[in-house]
Amino acid sequence: MKIYYSPASPYVRKVMVVAHELGLADRIERLPSAAGPVQRDATIRQHNPIGQVPTFFTDDGTVLYDSRVICEYLDDLGGGRFFGTGTERWRNLTDAALGDGLLGAALLARYEAVLRPESLRWADWSRGQIEKVTDAIDSMERMDLGSRLDIGTVTFGCGLGYLDFRFPDLDWRSGRPRVASWYADFAQRPSMTATAPAG
Incomplete structure (x- = not known):
């Protein structure tokens, strides 16, 4: 492969x-x-x-x-169970869509700040994308993520890791103790440490 x-x-x-x-x-x-x-x-x-x-x-x-x-x-x-079956599958897929939405908005904000010529940048656009990001994290804060390992939580973990990598000043942990604690543990998984972003 x-x-x-x-x-x-x-x-x-x-x-x-x-x-x-x-x-x-x-x-x-x-x-x-x-x-x-x-x-x-x-x-x-x-x-x-x-x-x-x-x-x-x-x-x-x-x-x-x-x-x-x-x-x-x-x-x-x-032979994994990252997607699940029945009700669990729909939860996992919906959570993955939320995480992908966070990532998509973060990437658009990143491109606006880094790739678009400064004279053409649109502050309201960037603000709107970051609001999507923070709304997604607020939604995660209300979830009981526990020790779940599925496509939803993997997407959440990669999304939050991307924020730390590209948006270190965002302070997404502030006021969100549950998701911050969850991510602190999830980020220590060998699969996460082996794939930490670089560049």
Whole structure:
């Protein structure tokens, strides 16, 4: 198996956390990439027209994208329970969508601050994206995450880790003791420490 990889991508991290938890990480070759929202990687585009990471190749050459699909493939391959069944499945998928929404908003705010020329930046846009982020964390604060390990909590963990990585001044822990405590424990999982973002 192969994956177009970026050490800073929270979506790649989500895939690799699941792979580590299922004992599959050593079977995945990491392919270098230069994916970006403006200058897209032509090599990736040959396999994924969106040109984004993660883009994944199964052992038989099937191409999979995006992170949600790849995680479900790995869960099936590894006999995991990251998605669950019945009511639990819908909870896990909904939580994963919340975490992906947080990540999407954070990435848009990051691009606005770093990639858009300063004279064209829109403060209201950035504020709106960060409000999505904080609303998502407020929702997590009301949850009983306990010791759950599923696609929802993995996405939450990768999302909060991305905030620490790219938005160190956000202070998302303030006023949210439950999710802050949960993340402090979750971030110590070997799968999380092995995939810590860089770059």
